């Protein structure tokens with residue numbers, strides 16, 4: 429049987445799990461694409477390519493070589509997902525988005541949902557000590573806010589608010605440490621992105637300490653795209669794909 433060639437756009441734990449599962453499937457050849465931002469990434473099974481495609485044109489060219497695209501990028505990687513939509517439409521490659529569900533507010537949470545990081549900067553006006561836990565991108569939106577910031581990111585942002593402390597660290601973080609961090613810095617509001625997945629310790633710590641959270645919503649998905657919310661769902665989509673006609677696959681003669 430001619431193998432189905434699957435391209436997984438990665439950068440998440442789910443993408444890695446999916447690639448590991450697909451590599452064990454009969455008649456599937458999987459390639460994971462990584463943006464190349466992480467210095468020492470945990471690599472999935474199967475083939476791996478690294479670096480941008482060079483926009484929609486480059487991705488469309490890559491898609492002409494595969495039978496299915498799974499966009500398993502982070503929910504906030506909106507540019508890549510936009511390119512996937514445009515390139516898949518152009519080439520006619522079937523595609524699906526694997527996106528973990530967002531977080532749901534519990535009765536003891538005080539969450540203020542906002543649509544963008546810009547709106548989050550407005551929402552923190554009036555607070556004095558802000559824990560900015562949105563990564564390095566988007567920090568620039570907060571430069572004019574009159575407050576003290578604890579900025580946590582894996583790599584340093586291009587610019588920091590005047591009154592701030594930078595904490596370079598990579599999660600996941602333990603609840604005890606998050607609780608201690610909020611207390612030590614007398615944080616009175618947390619800003620986070622609705623990344624979803626297992627509820628993060630910072631949100632639990634904020635709940636326990638009665639600290640409000642400004643939560644940035646995910647950017648919207650392209651209209652009409654098929655979405656699955658876990659690895660099993662993505663695996664099912666791959667399995668329902670028909671094998672390409674004889675002569676298309678990389679192993680055919």
Ligand code: NAP
Pocket residue numbers: 437438439440461462463465478479480481482483484486487500501502504505506507508509511563
């Ligand atoms: P983005 O803004 O949506 O994409 C910017 C550009 O990076 C894309 O146009 C593309 O370049 C390249 N790119 C992104 N993902 C790629 C992939 N999987 N393979 C090849 N090229 C990719 O993305 P981002 O928010 O900077 O995120 C970059 C990567 O980090 C993604 O893989 C994402 O899953 C992961 N990540 C993001 C976040 C977040 O909060 N945004 C959090 C955790 C992990 P070309 O136009 O040249 O193709």
